[in-house]
Amino acid sequence: MPELPEVETIRRGLEPHLVGRKIKCLEVRQSRLRWLVAEDLPKRFKGAEISALKRRGKYLLFATDRGLLIVHLGMSGRLKLLRSFEPPDRHDHIDLVLTSGQILRYHDPRRFGFWLWSEDLNHPLLEKLGPEPFEIEGPLLHKRIRSRRQPIKNLLLDGRVLAGVGNIYANEALFRAAILPSRPALTLRPEECGRLVAELQEILREAIELGGTTLRDFQNSEGQPGSFQLALKVYGREGEACLRCQTPIVKAILAGRSTYFCPCCQR
DNA sequence: AAATATACCTGACTGC
């Protein structure tokens, strides 16, 4: 489900409701997520005050006076803000209850997401992460990939190279930059890296503006879908005419993920 | 060091 724009959409929706609020308790109904939710997680955050809600890549970071709560939504995680208690549904695994009475409810059918405590930002998961897409520039991307033989798309998806880019936006950025996803990264000229970064940033910005992409089940913290799916130019369009040159869009598998591209105008 | 495979899950959809 959630790539950088979706996580940022959720972050922006939650921020005004959470910052400055106090955590009354944390209720864990299902602790078997990507990693077992630590037994002491509720104890750690009971009574904590949320001082900021940040994002790094696809990670949501709840800063509190009792340490950092790191939440990742995996493939199917959702966070929804409830005004008051409602009976939990299937897959509603965790409730973060505020003293204001509002409840942040975590729903995750596939359970690839996780919740964990960290003393601060010095957590291995965060430290391994590459730069934010909005902070990188063409020359820096070029430097990071110029000795790598892997297809450029694989590297866009590698969080150690660049944080937060997932399959949809990797496909879209390569299409808009007219670069073949399968190009070995070391064959990209500096000028192409510049183009790729510019297109990637523009796409991410637009997607955030439109509240993210809802293919099947993404919802923001208010339960509303995004609308960037209407602006997708290649993702999911196998066999349809390329919007630039009318050539049928081709689907291939790269790094085990569906990859869509125009074999004619992407080079 | 870098590339590839595997693992973790449920649900929606396809084809027989």
Place this chain on the structure above:
DNA sequence: TGCAGTCAGGTATATT
């Protein structure tokens, strides 16, 4: 209608 098989927005970890 049922069943088996495939695929899905992620990423750490193990293996080569």
